Amino acid sequence: MSDTSLQEMPKASSLSRDVWNQFRVHRGAMAGLVIFTLIVLAVIFGPMIHTVDPGFMNIRLRNAPPSWANPMGTDNLGRDIFAQVLQGGRVSLAVGITAMLLALFLGALIGVLAGYYKRLDGPLMRFTDLFLALPLLPLLLVIIMLFRDTLRQAFGPETGIFFLIVFIIGITSWMQTARIVRGDVLALKEREFVLAARSIGTPSRRIILRHILPNVISPIMVSATLGVANAIITESALSFLGLGFPPDFPTWGRLLFDGKDFLTLTPERVFWPGLAISLTVLSVNYIGDGLRDALDPHIRGR
């Protein structure tokens, strides 16, 4: 046998560093990250540089073409589109990401429970069916009716609605994730390392956290990508139905919706928010791809 002279145990290398190292070599992911960061920076710091008030209306300067003062032109009430796109990005991104996280959390939770506990499988999957079958719009009306005023009082009109929207989108878009995760967990649970963990005496709860969840990260990642896009678009639909943010509160989806009738008049009104949504979704998708690869030790080692 090779001599087992006492070597030092290496310092636990940080997982995040490994992941980052792998992530860095994924060209698409890096491009996605750069674009996404740019978008985030733009919406956070943009309003500090482009200091035009997005809500300010100069009715004499309506439907103006792009100019130095209004790089993307103005809308039909004379509001600066660039400022609105920047402002709207804050909300859209925040809603998109948080709602996606909520949906992911719910989807993963229900998927894992249904897949892991045979007893829960039937009820939870029927529960999922139920949510798939629920009529969205009336449900929204009920939720808004029940909670809007309470939330408005507790957090103010905008934050309150923000929570509500995130909640609504979250609870109505977890079902796909749950189905996929459940399928994967069913397969995963038969793998020997789960049995190994049981033979050690690890309780189910920790088996799920330690062994199951990290191994279903890849389908979750895909859902996450699609989830952001879905949330941004759904938010716009909600705003339009009057179930979303106050009407003077720009979001990308809403800008796109409001601008659509002006397609021939001032095309930049729909072009920019549309581009912003597409770029965000695309960059998130590539980041997701990269992360999935980076989180997979197999690929990471190569």
Next chain:
Amino acid sequence: MRDEIAPLLDVVDLHTVFQTRGGDVHAVNSVSFSVAPGELLGVVGESGSGKSVTMMSLMGLLPSSARVEAQAVNFEGRNIRDMSDDALRVLRGRDVGFVFQDPMTSLNPVFTVGYQLTEALRTHLGKSKKEARARAAEMLSLVGIPDAKARLNDYPHQFSGGMRQRVMIAMALACDPKLLIADEPTTALDVTIQAQILELVKGLRQKMGMGIVWITHDLGVVAGIADRVMVMYGGQIVEQAPVKELFANPQHPYTIALLETLPSLTGERPERLRSIDGQPPILGAKLTSCPFAARCRQVMDRCHRENPTRREVKAGHDVACWWDATQGGAA
């Protein structure tokens, strides 16, 4: 070549390199061998020694990340390397049959066994559906599957592992190939089933008279059926000899170690098994030393500097090693 008869397959200086994200992998390095018609060549070696890659390189079955180079790969005197893709394809299906290691995954789960068996017959021999089915049923009963005709309509999962492997064999033999390449066909099977299959192959070989390359890492299997044995290590052939000669008179330290590691059903029970310590070589670059040097009990300076070339020990027995087993010193 030494053999009087013209070889069926003659490989000269085969190299295979994989291009991966982590760099190149030199999986096969300068491999040369030949198979005579009707001969059964056993190929042994530990996992990762390049057995499968060698055989797949010959027939163009590797993924696109592989680069194959060879001075010549002659099949019945024709150089495969010069053939067009189509010609190679025809060769693959008709003249060379393949049996793969894992019978569980090597059959397409969604097609019936009958469909998969007749596919090659119809492509290569242009048989009608009916003829092909008749032939397929014939092949199935030949490999010992009872009630063959009815079972043509079954799906692979309805067969047991041993039967599936027989289906694979039947498939490979369907077009009466001149060469059968069997890549660890029994590794996944139980001993009793393995015995059944070995019997079967012995029988078929007599009946059909084709050349066979039998890859395995079970020396016992080789001992039972092979005419000649080729030992691979680190992508190279380290020793090649007729089967009895090899077991009686192994030359390469690796072959010797390999034989020693095996426990036996009979005879003395040693206190400890001999093992080959250390790791197989990483095939990252072209070899400039003996790939076995790091694990070799007889290692010499020269082993680290130079990759040994093959030298003949006896007629039909050659070895690639600087150490001479018969003299117990450098060759």
Next chain:
Amino acid sequence: MLNFTIRRLMFAIPTLLVISFIIFAILDLAPGDPTASLPMTVPPEVRAQIRSTLGLDEPFIIRYFLWLKQFMITEPLNLIESSFGITIGEGDRLRLTSWATRSPVVDLIAERMPQTLWVVGMSQIIAVLIAVPIGVISAYKQYSWIDQLGTLFSMIGFSVPTFFTGLLFIVIFSVNLGWFPSIYDTNHVVEDWDSFVFQIKQMIMPTMVLALFTAAQISRYMRASMLDNLNQDYVRTARAKGLKEQTVLLVHVLRNSMIPVVTVIALNIPTIFGGAIITEQIFRVNGIGQLLITGIVGADIPLVQTLTFIFAALIVLFNLIADILYGMLDPRIRYE
């Protein structure tokens, strides 16, 4: 398999009952009123009277059971009677009526079905026809430019909402080029070649808008599934048999890869019946989706309840069908 199906169907009954109750309750709780669309000149007393004639005054539970009876017993009986021309029991049962149109909900739905099936159904077919080749090629040539293009296509398809693509299409193809009508004629009947051409013309835009969106999703699934299968051992076996690359790809790999995709498609089918709300609205393909939206806007609760319940039932049914399809396509899986 049969047992599995029957058992799942039996489970579906309590599930659907629960779903029906929840749907009923939510719609009942939801604000909105059938008299909201009346002009403001109609005074409150008249509105109140209209409401009471619609039966809105009854307690919730009674309305639920009445609805359940009408939906589960009366309507199926009527269907049987009208299709076989027989009379069972008393002829005039109180049918499930829409508040806005004062006509049987089931008739309304039946009237809408053809458009929806034509347009939305066709779009799903086209989506599959677009998505499968894209998925296959992107997987076969992974990381090539064609794969990247496929990704771009699907991401854009997914991130641009249909209300926008629809409008863009109208502006380009109806207004500027004048190729296709922007409004779907639901009265159009195909009787000769010209009318067939017209039918195709009026279907192109809504169908394409929907197809692009759906294709974007399906192509992603297709690609992933192809990638999984391309690395399987049986692919090597097929190649070793000397089959043409085409055969290997399109027979062996595709057949296996379609298994998960087919179930995804099956799960998508309820949306066909549910209609594509926004697209139908844009092009005025007055199908089920449009019916639902008018029902919701006009607070036509019986209509919305019935539609959403049918929709729910379809989802449950197609979940089941997806499972069964899975078992049928993949001979390894046999549900017991």
Next chain:
Amino acid sequence: ERASDGQLNIIYWQAPSLLNPYLSGGTKELEAASLVIEPLARYNEVGQMVPFLVDEIPTVENGGVSEDLTTITWKISDGITWSDGTPLTAEDAIFTWQYCTHPEGGCAQATNFSDVESMEALDSQTLKITFSVPKPFPYGPFVGAQSPIIQKAQFENCVGTLAVTCSDENFAPIGTGPFVVTDFKANDVATFAANENYRDPNKPAFATVNFKGGGDAASAARSVLETGEFDYAWNLQVEPEILTAMEAAGRGEIISAFGTSVERLMVNFTNPDPALGDERATVAHPHPFLTDTAVTRAMSIAIDREILVIAGYGSAGQETCNVLPAPAAFASPNNEWCKNYDPDEANRILDEAGWEMQSDGVRAKDGVRLSVLYQTSTNSVRQGTQALIKQMWEAIGIETELRNIDASVFFGGDQSSPDTFQKFFADIEMYTNNFDGTDPEAYMGNWTCAEIPSPDNAWLGMNMPRFCSEEYDALAAELSGTAALEERARIAIAMNDMLMNAGAIIPLIHRGGVSARANSLEGVLMNEWDSELWNAADWTRSN
């Protein structure tokens, strides 16, 4: 010549759900039905009554209306037949009245028959209507698009609870109008053909009518103005520049007409604070600052109505300062001050009233901040208006929070929803209202004390501002007893001014209807007092 001009294509972006206006009083149903069924008389494009199925309008002068104003006698013209060829008789009209006033019928037009005591057929063509009270304006029944006559023979078995079972009848009523229904798809499309038995043998010019519904206003406009697929599009509430741009395509033109619609802000005189629980927005708690006329006056003159018109209405909107802007005789000339946009003056008024500007840019007095929640229904023009007004108010130190609510909730009387316009759980709300025909009596009656919505009357009532004044109620009573037109106008103007001075309502825009017609369609007389299709019999196609 009849049926010589081919097909007329009409698009209504809201599709009719049935063709019986008594079962669904929505405008879209009324208008679609007006192609088929007719009242005795209609209003023309300038709001005058014109006889349709009669030879002349009964008045006190010609003896058609009794001196005591309790009866009116209509004489149906000779030779008027239903489209099935049977003659129209007074019995049909009486049946219509019975049909609509049946307690279990759920008739949406019952107000048109209010105070009708009895109807009798003096002969087959003479109808006498008796009212229980003197009716200075006896033209409710069978005048205007809201109360057409339906055929007794057809609807006989559809009275009361049976009304809903008659879907064939409700989808295809038999009428006396220029067209007959050939096919009806609820909420989608209706097709009509020229009525063979129409009283004028040369009309209608169109052989068929395709009446398509659904979609949104902008695309309806596009289909007439840009693609030319349709001849007539109704109610185009779209930003004016979009319409102008579409009109530039040269296929059709925008037409508009004014009726009595006013887009107005309702001011909540009661406190909507949620902390008040059940007493929220009831008269028990006056509003902390909106009852101060200085505030509402400042709010009114701080609004640049001209901008609102430019941004949202174009030629279909006019600035107005009256909640009763028309007919001309009823329009008050006393409130023109509000048209004079003057933020400085608004600031001055507020300063004077003690509302001082705070460091956060919001005015306050005694700890009460001028902060309003401003709600309206969801509609892109309304949201534009909301945003503009918010900016104008914030310029004078009034903090504004906007909210938009789905129309079906906002205008729906759902008891459980906090978002109805009647509950008015906000400080300001905006919507449009108008009145049918030309008589404002019922309309002005909306702001009497009795009309205040509250939990006691299940929030029914149209007095949204919760304005209550004895003086106003007295004027309302006086109006209902006055017959002379000038006198009625004087009283109505006084009532209007009273509301304006109290600041209960801030009128914004006198809105017209906007429609589009294809260049080839002739004879369209845009009418806001009756159905827009009132004279469809006269429409023709030019070549």
Next chain:
Amino acid sequence: MRDDVEGKPLVEVRNLKMYFPIYKGILRRQVGQVKAVDDVSFTVHEGETLGLVGESGCGKSTCGRAILRLYDPTDGSVILDGTDIASLNTDDLRQMRTDMQMIFQDPQASLNPKMTVERIISEPLIEHRKGMSAKERSDRVGELMDAVGLNRTFANRYPHEFSGGQRQRIGIARALALSPRFIVCDEPIAALDVSIQAQVVNLLEDLQQKMGLTYLFISHDLSMVRHLATRVAVMYLGQIMELAPSGQLYSDPKHPYTKALLSAVPEPDPREESRRDRIILQGDVPSPANPPTGCNFCTRCPVAQPLCHQVSPDWREIEPGRFVSCHFAE
């Protein structure tokens, strides 16, 4: 048991049955059972290695898992050091787990691909040694890695970065972490290369000597079992056919199945090979859901008699320490 060659019994398995129910029909009624382990009794003595051999699917793994109560046995008892594991409650069972561990067949599948070696090996410590500090734990992991011959510098690597033999060492280190007394080795070398099999087997032997471990060694490699085991049990279709001290079993098999099995093993010696006459069994193993009546082996037995098809043979001790289940063995 009389056979006290090695020491006192550590594990006693009595009439262990592990049936997996088969549900069928609309109401999911139980219509049958997969008799994966059907009435098995044996004893494992302290410090010995009991080999368990048999063909694929004969119930070896199920038996091993049922003994560790990874499955809840249908019937019978498993007594480890006086405690009946088969009837313990969850908490007590968790405590018992420190005494008994398992090494799995597929070193790849039994290691979580997303965990580093250190995390894998420390998992049992985290679960059972609550008092340990991170430092202590890391030291212990180091010791264990030394013990199984893994370089400590590999602690941060992931399983796929190792060779099969090394992976199996990780699995062994994990099993050893809690210093168990009894380890079920479920085909620990089946997935390994010949040259590496020897390393692992040697390691297992070394560890047994050093720590006084007791093994239940499941394998279908008869030559390895011969090398390693003190006594060997041969399983077929859920039942043990023969149990004997290793030497006797290989030199003088009593049961026809054992004989066939032994003859099927290829010998790595061409001369020997050509001389042997094989007993080639015909057909496949019957389904455990539907075992034949009579003797389980009767369908493939080359010497089956009519009696074998009717009466299932008793489990009898034909010589001291030698048990056979066959009517005709003597």
